[in-house]
Amino acid sequence: MISIQQLTKTFGKLTALDQISTELPDSTCLALIGPNGSGKTTLAKSILGIVHPDKGQIIYKGKNIIGDFAFKSSIGYMPQIGRYPENMTIGQILDMIKDIRGEKHLDEDLSDAFSLNKLLHKTMRSLSGGTTQKVSAALAFLFDPEVLMLDEPTAGLDPVAQGILKEKILLEKSKGKLIVITSHILSELDDLVSAVLYMQEGKLLFNKTIEQLREQTGQVRLSSAIAQIMQSNPIS
Numbered sequence: 001m002i003s004i005q006q007l008t009k010t011f012g013k014l015t016a017l018d019q020i021s022t023e024l025p026d027s028t029c030l031a032l033i034g035p036n037g038s039g040k041t042t043l044a045k046s047i048l049g050i051v052h053p054d055k056g057q058i059i060y061k062g063k064n065i066i067g068d069f070a071f072k073s074s075i076g077y078m079p080q081i082g083r084y085p086e087n088m089t090i091g092q093i094l095d096m097i098k099d100i101r102g103e104k105h106l107d108e109d110l111s112d113a114f115s116l117n118k119l120l121h122k123t124m125r126s127l128s129g130g131t132t133q134k135v136s137a138a139l140a141f142l143f144d145p146e147v148l149m150l151d152e153p154t155a156g157l158d159p160v161a162q163g164i165l166k167e168k169i170l171l172e173k174s175k176g177k178l179i180v181i182t183s184h185i186l187s188e189l190d191d192l193v194s195a196v197l198y199m200q201e202g203k204l205l206f207n208k209t210i211e212q213l214r215e216q217t218g219q220v221r222l223s224s225a226i227a228q229i230m231q232s233n234p235i236s
């Protein structure tokens, strides 16, 4: 579980994160959603250690992880657009990252399911957007991390690859992992997420389970439930 306490981040006069306090439990696939500019990426990057918050704490296993580089080995990250050295091949990228991490225990489920072993000789420059996404997904899960942060993970993937990734996400959730997905495509989250954290203007509006959202709104589909909540609680 990750516990976020009074997390605040400003950029000049803009408050990107406004005293966010909430808990992200294990065995959860949590959707981090909200309008453009609401602070989702800033929150995700704070957990990833890319953004340094001004105030507050992010507690993982009893320790504040802000500025703690050791935590990074517990987290897998799939960026929306993966950027890799263009002249390197998929095989070289995989080998380089395995070398740097030096870990023996590898989870190659996604590499195998996406048949990346047939593409190892291809340079990153020559890959389609979807294949680059497959490499990013395979890397995020490769070291069997306890926490996964996935940014628009299925965007750009074909339906078969989307299905493979969704199955993998659900499998890892069932093993007790915390998976945080940032997405604007609510329909892709419907069969995946077990909780929703909704942000608006740097504030946390709610962090609720799917069951709570369904009970509150009477809606089965996530997109309909969120739409109903936003209509009944418009934020000016």
Ligand SMILES: Nc1ncnc2c1ncn2[C@@H]1O[C@H](COP(=O)(O)OP(=O)(O)OP(=O)(O)O)[C@@H](O)[C@H]1O
Residues within 6 Å of the ligand: 011, 014, 016, 034, 035, 036, 037, 038, 039, 040, 041, 042, 043
């Ligand atoms: N490095 C930065 N310097 C200045 N302002 C920033 C920086 N990063 C983010 N912001 C601002 O902080 C606010 C929150 O941005 P953030 O990227 O977290 O939003 P988001 O919810 O992820 O948006 P989107 O859905 O468009 O990706 C925005 O107003 C953004 O312009």
